[in-house]
Amino acid sequence: MESIDLTVVWALIIGFAVFAYVVMDGFDLGIGILFPTLKVGEERDQAMNSIAPVWDGNETWLVLGGGGLMAAFPLAYAIILPATYPLMIAMLLGLIFRGVAFEFRWRDPRHRAFWDLAFTAGSVVAALSQGIALGAILQGIRVREGAYAGGWLDWLSPFSLLTGVALLTGYAALGAAWLNWKTEGGAQSHARRMVHLLVPAMIAMLIAVSAATPFLNYDYWRRWFDVPGVLLTAQVPLLVAICAFVLLRSLAAGAERLPFLMLLALFLLCFIGLGISIFPYAVPRSVTIWAAAAPPRSQSFMLAGAVFIIPIILAYTGWAYWVFRGKVGTHGYH
């Protein structure tokens, strides 16, 4: 038992929470991004209904990611949030509009067009902020004496804008694939076309980000291209290619669930790729997870609960998805 490194375990748990958030709220936000392209009425209602029962649970992973980071790696939390301050504020405000739109569009049919717009604007702002923040963290944060030492626009760079657009595209693809699975009729065929457009766009973005990352810092370069590590890291792009191929083939064959699952696999591969670049840093190139870690007593106290509670959370979340399984239905209740 001595050999288990609590800090690594917590890095994995928080990584898992962030990944769960990215894919689960990813398709919610993606639907928000695609919302203006859906026809007013049945198509939009179907899209909204397909996520109404689950979006709140999906968003909770973001709170676990943030709260968990504060608890397990307080120093990283205290550096990253001030460093990405305007992005975090924009994300939170975007999530407010996105979140209230779920209820308000039904409460106020006269202003439904407005709340639909708020739903989209909120989703786009949240997705862009998250993507830009990712780029900002990857490109490095100026730290002095354990505190953020940069200005309030340090996060802005061509690279971070690229990751912003990349994540936006990825979320939109996820949203489209979800709609292809959960809807029927016009909404579904529209979603199918969108997946066809968005997946190649997402792969192109992915290639651009992957190509740029090793040039940000020589460490990233070594991480990916040094022998013998390259034999292992080379598997990631290979698997990405296979997943993308299966995804588009299955879509063409009329599959409904497989394209979505393949997109999840693509996101997982990207996430593993990020892990390869970042580990073992909590704030890339300045603070390692061990330097940022809370004392073992904090980490072990949380772990004692997490090992039981997280599986239970996954179980009842799975149950909630199961209750609302299948097509959301074309013949909306009138």
Added chain:
Amino acid sequence: MLEHLDAVVLARVQFAFTVSFHFVFPAFSIGLASYLMVLEALWLRTGRGVYANLFRYWLKIFSVVFGMGVVSGVVMSYQFGTNWSVFSEKAGPVIGPLMAYEVMTAFFLEAGFLGVMLFGMNKVGKGLHFLATCMVALGTLISATWILAANSWMQTPAGHLLTEQGQFVPGPSWWAIIFTASFPYRLVHTVIAAYLTTALAVGAVGAWHLLRDRANPGARKMFSMAMWMAAIVAPIQVLVGDAHGLNTLEHQPAKILAIEGHYEPSPEGASLILFGLPDSQAARVDYAVEVPKLGSLILKHDPNAALPGLSDFPREDWPPVAIVFWSFRIMVGLGFAMLGLGLWSLFARWRGGLYDWRWLHRAALVMGPAGFVAVIAGWITTEVGRQPFTVYGLLRTAESHSPLAAPAVATSLIAFVVVYFFAFGAGIYYLLRLMAKPPQPDETEPPPQPQRAAGITPAPATASMER
């Protein structure tokens, strides 16, 4: 230096603004979730349509309130890092795990079962649906428990060790960190406040509809239930509030002295200042209207007991006196008004006038927002009373904030104010519109929707409840 100070003040205003707005929603949803649980239980037990209709009526309101609570709550979980990064880094190892437990045991529970509670009535059996309602209600209470444990640790810190770098780290016992001296009082006082707030809001809606149609069974039922709650809980809250005050006197005396407006010590028993204008510059209360000895009687349960004064403490440790002096009086004043309403309703009930006494209904209507005001006033009292510290006596607010320039904090503050008033203003308007609709005029339940094999359309399903 001045620029730093400005950033601190702006960050404080921002936290106060976002948390005050946020707190209104959970204060309502904690109470409503339990109320919905009771309504559904009564419906399942008695099979009476009036309970099913009331359940549906308040469920719609609950879903709007809960949604606003969620989105304003996500903001809170990131405010610690954005504006108070030094506090987060120093206190994170102690209060971070409490908040992580809140997420794991409460937020997921609420969110996971909320979908079934709101949209799953025709997807799962009645029993499972009731279970979902219970889980949501339980989640709101678990959430209150953890967050108040974290807050209580900031008020009456215990169980931690301080490192050489000034970081708070957990001591040998987490029990000591969670169950700090003020926690039990704060938890009971706050949860009761949430119930009382909800009772008054429900009572006001019932009263509004009784004033229009005294025969409406839904309006009668909700008014009666709300008035029972107010009559039973308001007196309990007075006693709990008193106990909480004694506890605060023991552990945060400066806070109580500021609330009381006692700048000078009172060796022969303190008076109770009913009203006055506290002036911390001159260290006196102008135009004070006071009752001799009553202060000591309340705080020490002995009219001649000595009490210290703020002047016994260093001036740099004084909280802002005028704010807590007034916010406390608003809270207590409203509390006694609630007690009065509860007693009046008992009298009306005894005389058979509960559904007929127009002035009682008018009073209940006016008291509808009183709970929210009292909750915010109470929160201001305890949080402003904690100043000038974030961790009481150990970490100063002026040393807790993020290394941000004032313009950045000012810009985000303006953005929050605009968005909150707009988005939540719209939400509150929708809530009032929902409340303005009368409940079903009879006891008949709407026919259950046909169960379609191909899934359901959740949102129109709730929209259809409006009819």
